[in-house]
Amino acid sequence: MRVLVTGGTGFIxxxxxxRLRARGDAVTVLSRNPASVAAVFGNGVTAWRDLAEWTPxxxxxxxxxxxGEPIVDRPWTAARKRALRDSRIGVTERLLQAMRQxxxxxxVLLSGSAIGIYGNDGADPATESMAAADDFGAVLCADWERAARAAESLGVRVCLLRTGLVLHGDGGLLKKMQLPFALxxxxxxxxxxxxMSWIHRGDYLDALLFxxxxxxxxxxxxxxxPAPVSNREFTETLARxxxxxxxLATPAWVLRAALGQRAPMLLGGRRVLPERLLAAGFRFRFPELTDALAHAESD
Ligand SMILES: NC(=O)c1ccc[n+]([C@@H]2O[C@H](COP(=O)([O-])OP(=O)(O)OC[C@H]3O[C@@H](n4cnc5c(N)ncnc54)[C@H](OP(=O)(O)O)[C@@H]3O)[C@@H](O)[C@H]2O)c1
Incomplete structure (x- = not known):
């Protein structure tokens, strides 16, 4: 298959x-820094700086x-919110323009989204039929999905990847947590x-290829x-x-003071279940957190 990947230099x-290269696919990576593509993958991957390279x-x-720009790392000023939206919705709209011509x-288009679409303050488990919430993160995801769904009118099959907390030892949340926990x-x-609705990166990639x-x-x-956990259980399982x-416990008021608008992403959450993946016949290699953490370095 000939595959274009945006965000191909990131953690996922x-x-x-x-994985794509290992199965023989020809990969092009869109990156603001094409030199980093060669540095990470060698010469076997084509690097594009922008979509002007996509000809008819x-x-x-x-x-x-x-x-997508990292969402939790920096305060959500007006400029940061614009960057978060442009790096997702803007990139997706530019992809659509290229596809049209x-x-x-x-x-097929597999396009990013996140479980933040369901909001952070609900006890009910979320399956794909749940409506989008209305906080900044949820609206960001809903608009990102809408931009991608526009490809359906071109006859493209579209899958939206409502991504949970992706776990692997070489980056993401786990890498950030490893040092304090190790100490x-x-x-x-x-x-x-x-x-906390999480997924091992190996399962994430299996699901994406599925x-x-x-x-x-x-x-x-x-x-x-299929087995989300509470933050307490996550903390205890990782420590074990x-x-x-x-x-230790970090008090909610400390997080609110430090993170402002972003605090609900850590102090809230949603039990999210992969109903449609399971119904389609997908099987997880790491359905339980203990197993996922024991194999944190596996691909
Ligand atoms: N990791 C998770 O747990 C998780 C959870 C939910 C959703 N997601 C979503 O899944 C996607 C990938 O996550 P990740 O953890 O792999 O992220 P990451 O490591 O931060 O990588 C993000 C990628 O996006 C590209 N990017 C960043 N800012 C950009 C901008 N302004 N314009 C164009 N491209 C930009 C970067 O490519 P270049 O620097 O090469 O241009 C980079 O490769 C993100 O959209 C993220 O929101 C991730």
Whole structure:
């Protein structure tokens, strides 16, 4: 398959591009820094700086759209919110423009989204039929999905990747947590009752390739393991896997003071279930958190 990947230099994208190459796909990565593509993957991957390279004769079988500025790392000023939206919705709209002028449309678009679409303050488990919430993160995801769904009118099959907390030892949340936990400073957040809907990166990539290859799959899919846990359980399981104590708790008011508008992303959460993936016949390698953490370095 000829595959265009946006966000291919990131934590998820790097591992995805390696998987695609291992199965013989020809990969093009769109990156603001094409030199980093060669540095990460060598010469076997084509690097594009921008979509002006997509001519009417360009033919991709699939587009996988993962680009996006990191969401929790910096305060949500007006400028930051614009950057968060442009790096997702703007990139997706530019992909759509390129597809429109292309003679041969891709057969499939797999496009990023997140479980933040369901909001952070609900006890009910979320499946794909739940409506979007109305906070900043949820509206960001809903608009991102809408931009991608526009490809359906071009005859492209579209799958929306409602992504949970992706776990792997070489980046993302786990890497951020590893040092404090290794020092015995791991702590639950607030009262620790908020749900955490996670997925091992190996399962995430298996699911993504499943959606790529299963021609009957379209629409929104929750990419989360079938057994979400509370923040308290996550903290205790991670500490156990590192053979360290986790006796501390970071009070909610400290997080609110430090993170402002972003605090609900850590103090709230949603139990999200992968109903449509399971119904389509997908099988998880790491359905339980203990197993996922024991295999944190596995691809
Ligand atoms: N990791 C998670 O747990 C998680 C959870 C939910 C959703 N997601 C979503 O999944 C996607 C991939 O996540 P990740 O963890 O792999 O992210 P990451 O490591 O931060 O990588 C993000 C990628 O997006 C590209 N990017 C960043 N800012 C951009 C901008 N302004 N314009 C164009 N491209 C930009 C970067 O590519 P270049 O620097 O090469 O241009 C980078 O490769 C993101 O959209 C993220 O929101 C991730």
């Amino acid at each position: 994208g790097r591992a995805l591009v390696r 004769e360009t033919a991709f079988d699939a587009v996988i759209n993962l680009a 292309s003679r041969q449309k891709p057969a 015995g400073l791991g702590s639950r957040l607030g009262d620790g009752r908020q749900p 959606l790529l290859d299963e021609h009957g799959c379209r629409g929104a899919y929750n990419l989360t393991a 896997s590192l053979k360290r104590p986790a006796l």
